[in-house]
Amino acid sequence: xxxxxxxPLEEILGYLEGEKSVFILGCNGCAQSSGSGGPVQVTxxxxxxxxxxxxxxxxxxxxxxxxxxxVKSALRGRIEEIKAADxxxxxxxxxxxxxxxxxxNKVVHPGCNTVNMGGxxxxxxxxxxxxxxxxxxxxxxxxxxxxxxxxxxxxxxxCGGASNGKCEISPDRDCGWELIYKRxxxxxxxxxxxxxxxxxxxxxxxxxxxxxxxxxxxxEQSDQEVKEQ
Amino acid sequence: MSLQSKLESGQFxxxxxxxxxxxTDTTEIKENIEVxxxxxxxxxxxxxxSSVMRLGALVTSYLAxxxxxxxxxxxxxRDRNRIALQSDLLSAWVLGIRNVLALTGDLPQLxxxxxxxxxxxxDSVTLLKAISRLNEGYDIVGNELQGKPAFFPGAxxxxxxxxxxxxELQIAKMERKIAAxxxxxxxxxxxxxxxxxxxxxxxxxxxxxxxxxxxxxKNAGMARYMNSSVAGVYVPDxxxxxxxxxxxxxxxxxxxxxxxxxxxxxxxxxxGVHIMAIGWEKRVPEIIEAAGL
Numbered sequence: 001x002x003x004x005x006x007x008p009l010e011e012i013l014g015y016l017e018g019e020k021s022v023f024i025l026g027c028n029g030c031a032q033s034s035g036s037g038g039p040v041q042v043t044x045x046x047x048x049x050x051x052x053x054x055x056x057x058x059x060x061x062x063x064x065x066x067x068x069x070x071v072k073s074a075l076r077g078r079i080e081e082i083k084a085a086d087x088x089x090x091x092x093x094x095x096x097x098x099x100x101x102x103x104x105n106k107v108v109h110p111g112c113n114t115v116n117m118g119g120x121x122x123x124x125x126x127x128x129x130x131x132x133x134x135x136x137x138x139x140x141x142x143x144x145x146x147x148x149x150x151x152x153x154x155x156x157x158x159c160g161g162a163s164n165g166k167c168e169i170s171p172d173r174d175c176g177w178e179l180i181y182k183r184x185x186x187x188x189x190x191x192x193x194x195x196x197x198x199x200x201x202x203x204x205x206x207x208x209x210x211x212x213x214x215x216x217x218x219x220e221q222s223d224q225e226v227k228e229q
Numbered sequence: 230m231s232l233q234s235k236l237e238s239g240q241f242x243x244x245x246x247x248x249x250x251x252x253t254d255t256t257e258i259k260e261n262i263e264v265x266x267x268x269x270x271x272x273x274x275x276x277x278x279s280s281v282m283r284l285g286a287l288v289t290s291y292l293a294x295x296x297x298x299x300x301x302x303x304x305x306x307r308d309r310n311r312i313a314l315q316s317d318l319l320s321a322w323v324l325g326i327r328n329v330l331a332l333t334g335d336l337p338q339l340x341x342x343x344x345x346x347x348x349x350x351x352d353s354v355t356l357l358k359a360i361s362r363l364n365e366g367y368d369i370v371g372n373e374l375q376g377k378p379a380f381f382p383g384a385x386x387x388x389x390x391x392x393x394x395x396x397e398l399q400i401a402k403m404e405r406k407i408a409a410x411x412x413x414x415x416x417x418x419x420x421x422x423x424x425x426x427x428x429x430x431x432x433x434x435x436x437x438x439x440x441x442x443x444x445x446x447k448n449a450g451m452a453r454y455m456n457s458s459v460a461g462v463y464v465p466d467x468x469x470x471x472x473x474x475x476x477x478x479x480x481x482x483x484x485x486x487x488x489x490x491x492x493x494x495x496x497x498x499x500x501g502v503h504i505m506a507i508g509w510e511k512r513v514p515e516i517i518e519a520a521g522l
Contacts, residue, residue, distance in 0.1 A: 163458075181394040
């Protein structure tokens with residue numbers, strides 16, 4: 001899941017300055033779960049923009065705005081409303097906004113900011129986070145990730161900044177290494193604290209070239225093929 | 230005699246620290262160097278302390294070295310990746326800097342540029358490994374150097390911890406730092422001599438010199454603030470009371486007296502003392518004299 005939050009209305013109105021009409025798009029996927037671009041927020045946005053004097057030519061909430069082929073097929077019946085608008089306001093994550101901008105030949109405005117989740121990828125939000133570092137260290141840290149549980153992503157142990165088990169950045173945040181210590185102790189594996197770990201390989205932490213700006217979805221592929229024909 | 234020779238020959242060593250200011254005015258740096266040289270064995274030069282942007286530790290260490298005050302170049306991992314860290318270390322050696330203190334560094338969010346990206350590409354342990362590799366004539370990926378340094382690398386450790394986990398993690402990390410090449414330790418400020426004795430009992434088997442951290446108290450408020458807000462600093466109530474009871478004109482003397490008493494007691498337990506005067510750099514000689522060093 002990707003978490004997004006709506007931009008302040010003033011910022012959105014700033015984008016729409018000089019435009020009279022707009023079509024609003026929302027997403028039934030992550031944006032709905034985030035409360036930033038589901039059916040409820042799209043209706044609310046329509047109202048706010050109308051109050052601000054804009055004409056809303058239409059609205060639509062699609063299941064997954066991140067899938068360009070889906071966006072195109074879902075909007076097939078709404079072309080006239082979109083054409084009638086000066087621009088399209090998209091209430092979803094950065095991927096969805098980019099997918100819409102690629103799929104429609106229209107000025108597209110982002111209505112949301114995509115928030116860094118510090119490694120959460122699960123649908124059900126728990127406390128576990130994965131930094132996608134490509135060099136899993138969980139073997140040595142009692143099954144608690146030092147890359148995400150430690151604010152500084154330290155692999156060599158605690159920094160000394162914690163007070164009463166809380167990180168120096170906030171009294172609400174646990175010191176990741178104190179959690180690791182307690183887990184290792186509980187499992188009788190404190191010997192792990194002596195294992196010599198190398199510094200993280202940031203070459204592995206960056207997305208691989210083949211993962212950047214490409215999609216492995218078959219649908220995306222078929223969309224390309226349709227275009228080519 | 231250099232800090233290294235002093236610690237290696239088992240003599241009690243004295244270090245202190247001072248930080249560059251924000252801007253290009255080096256007047257105070259030069260004044261501090263004049264006051265401190267000949268009085269201490271070496272002086273730490275802090276690296277963007279508390280994540281507040283200032284003049285750099287490298288150039289300030291160079292000013293100290295050329296002014297006759299042996300610097301301990303503090304290097305944190307907050308602002309530079311491994312390429313810049315190794316390069317700055319090589320530069321430091323060329324500029325005549327011999328001692329390096331390897332630190333992880335505070336988070337940028339705690340300083341005056343909270344928008345900055347915290348780097349932490351290396352941490353204190355892996356930085357010590359890098360220093361050891363450079364001393365061997367290689368960079369950390371194994372490329373050979375043309376001309377190698379011979380740094381005397383040090384690290385820090387916290388004596389007082391508020392949780393069992395924190396205490397054990399400090400000791401475990403101290404061992405990792407030693408394995409990575411740390412040749413001496415400076416501690417966070419300590420006030421309770423019994424706690425310090427207990428700590429030394431645990432770590433003396435490592436055989437690496439420890440310099441006890443001392444921050445002279447200026448008033449009771451400072452002591453209370455450190456207790457509530459500085460990780461790993463614990464000022465006992467009786468010392469806070471002593472500071473609170475001292476008449477205003479006697480406060481400085483009382484604080485310096487407390488520091489001197491601690492140093493006298495610590496002298497038989499450890500291998501040196503590290504005085505962090507925090508604005509009182511020019512009074513460090515007074516503290517040393519009061520401690521009878």
